[in-house]
Amino acid sequence: MKQMTYLEAGREGLAEMMREDPTVWALGEDLGRGGVFGQYHGLQQEFGKDRIADTPISESCILGSAVGAAMMGTRPVVEMRFADFALCAVDELVNQAAKARYMFGGQARVPMVVREPSGLWRSSAAQHSQSLEAWYAHIPGLVVVMPATPADNKSLLKQAIRCDDPVVYLEHKDLWALQGPVDDDAPDLPLGKARIARAGSQITLLSWSAMFHQAMQAAELLAAQGVSAEVIDLRSLWPWDKATVCESVGRTGHLLIVHEAVRVGGFGAEIAATVSEKLFGQLKSAPARLAAPRIPISYAPTMENEVRISAEQIAAAALKQIGKINA
């Protein structure tokens, strides 16, 4: 099986879709030069300037025009550059893209993908580091996807492009260089399906995007202490795979949700509440959340690290939760 990075996998997924379907096109700032991170490198050479369109710095028009172009039968892939800048186009996403089909009584389809590079990397501070996925999960009409691995970034991006709904597709900036196997022959994943990445029996660690990798490391640390943790990569926030999560927590009895976004009002709260409602009698502990404090993200590493969650912290929280703290 070939190895490629998360970034290359996304690029290959888009290129394959553009070869397969002539109505697919991409628009955003600096795409001709490959996009800010290189996710579009070489695509304008292959597909031309019309289908890999360099746009003005007009986020509201990038997203809003994609709504019009999608309603007219094309499949735009919108590049927002940083998830933070997508906030310049909230009306276009929330009031227009997410609502057009419904408020026009089913006359419209808005098959667009909004790519939003998201999350923390080094010293990018409060306006280039946020994880806002919970906001989007809150909006009826939107599908919300957060791939964690190269294989998923290819497969889920292709499915997002095929989807007739507007999809908010949040790639994590800190994962661009992550290498992993990508199987060209594997069938593309359905949207909304979680993956049990590591089987375990004593606690379920549930996460997505970059934080999933910390959860996997935490499971290693826990194994070294004789604790068997199951790790789930949620992959999609809407729809979210309640069946897989509940089946796992039903077996382990403990759920620890880990996400990079602020804990208050984060998607972990939704999952914890749902699991509590569905599995109350079977739970051995209250579903717990490990997530960022409600502070903006800083520049200096000492302060920036206050919002980072490490594998060690996850492992410690898990031990505490199952009552195996070594004092």
Add this chain to the structure above:
Amino acid sequence: MTASNFDRTRYSRFYSQMLRIRAFEQAAIKAKEEGLVLGAIHPSIGQEAAAVGVCENLKPDDILLSTHRGHGHTLSKGASPEAMMRELLGKVGGNCGGKGGSMHIADFSVGMLGANGVVGANINIAVGAAHAIKLKGEDKLVVCIFGDGAINRGPFLEGLNWAKIFNLPVLFVCEDNAYSATTHTRDTTAGEGPVARAKALGLEAQSIDGNDVVAVDIATQDYIRRVKMHGPHLLHLKTYRLGGHTSTDAAGYRPTGEADEKWNHDPLVRCRTLLTEAGVAVAELDNLEADASREMAAIYATARDAPFPPAIEAYADVQDIGDPRTEAF
């Protein structure tokens, strides 16, 4: 315009369309007074020449984007007034199945891609629709109508710039009724207004008397030709909102006598005068007026008697993936 080259058939049709819009809105205002129209409506009484002069020039597959004050545009683009009235009343058989109401009327079957409840939001959507037309190599154009207030929102700059950069087939129409809700737009708009702003971005633009349906017609024909050859243009149609912002707004903020004076320029009366001067019989014009009233009275009655949609429809047409009919929580 001399009597000899005045196209009586064409402008009789335009007059008839203006009468239908007026009668539709009068029926809607009555229905609102009776409590049958559930939400707000924004009548375009006094602005019918702008709607008809522009939209009668569109082919069925040309695309139109409109505003919260869009009944006239939509009717003139060919939408069924009965479906529109049903939508206003939230009834089965409305254009949007009762999900949209007046501010979200759309009829994709006639190329009407939606009114919009967000001022200015239709500009970016229109530009994108034109972008798709260009990508697909189709021979049609997009008309985007917005108010004088919308030119102070960001999409006006972003959308016009975009249309010019990508050389897109869009005709922007600023339907200037002098007011943005309860404020005279003069008091909130710097500089010379929409034409100057459009020209600053390299678009051809002109202001015309939006209550003169013939002038609007001629300018629109000219601009449609030019849009197809040279990309985006902007028409500024100067008109006047004879009523309030919504049907229940008494518009007491207007200077005394202003609206009374403006009724002297009612576009329907002006069109009727042109037609009689061109020799069209008064009886013929009276018939058109009676036809329009009769048509709208009938659709009002059917809409009134139609049922509300079943509650379960609230779950339909949200999304395919994560469909609330499977999981709404």
